[in-house]
Amino acid sequence: MAKKVLILSSSPRRGGNSDTLCDEFMRGAIESNHEVEKIFLKDKTVHYCTGCSTCSLYLKPCPQKDDA
Template identity: 75%
Template sequence: MKKILILSSSPRKGGNSDTLCDEFLQGALASGNEVEKIFLRDKIIHPCQGCSVCSQYHKPCPQKDDAAEIIQKMLAADVIVMATPVYFYAMSGQMKIMIDRCCGLYTEMKDKDFYFIATAAEDDPKIMDRIVANFQGFLDCLENPTIKGTIFCGGVWHVGEIKGKEAMKEAYNMGAQV
């Protein structure tokens, strides 16, 4: 059994990338894993202020928001799933802000398995290469991360357009195989 943390950065509950998170979650639960999904939109996460309190002085971030709790859950997880809708060929701002807030404790994120999920209005599979490259900048700073899988579904913009797409089965099956 693995401890899985899903970070959904969709600004819409039930949005396309969020729906893929739910499918991944159902597959992972069916395989007996412990799974938690965090919907970043429901959290208060301020941008990093670059004050260096966390990295230089090894003290907790002085900002009083939900980022510290989420980072602790990332540290405790065996598997981290990061899901984003595509905005201007990159990850959502919500996801980028969350990643930036990891700067104080990223050196403690060791030996994690990662899965990346992305959806986009444009139906070009090369978009996922750009998204993975965005995430790779974060992983390059971690010790021994492994990308275990990626799911991309293009051609979906409006809520619900993901229904019936092959990516739904892919997400469930990927979650079941963790």
């Protein structure tokens, strides 16, 4: 049964050792007929939590406008 695989590459540069390792893992997963998505975190904007409690107390989406 095929699985969905999510790879989060946190390498500071494309083609670095960690990114290459992610690519090799992805190649193996694809060869095993799994569905694979790779996200390069350096391309994303993610802000720190400010502790405003909007998500936990008021059960509303985070007010920060980022990719998280």
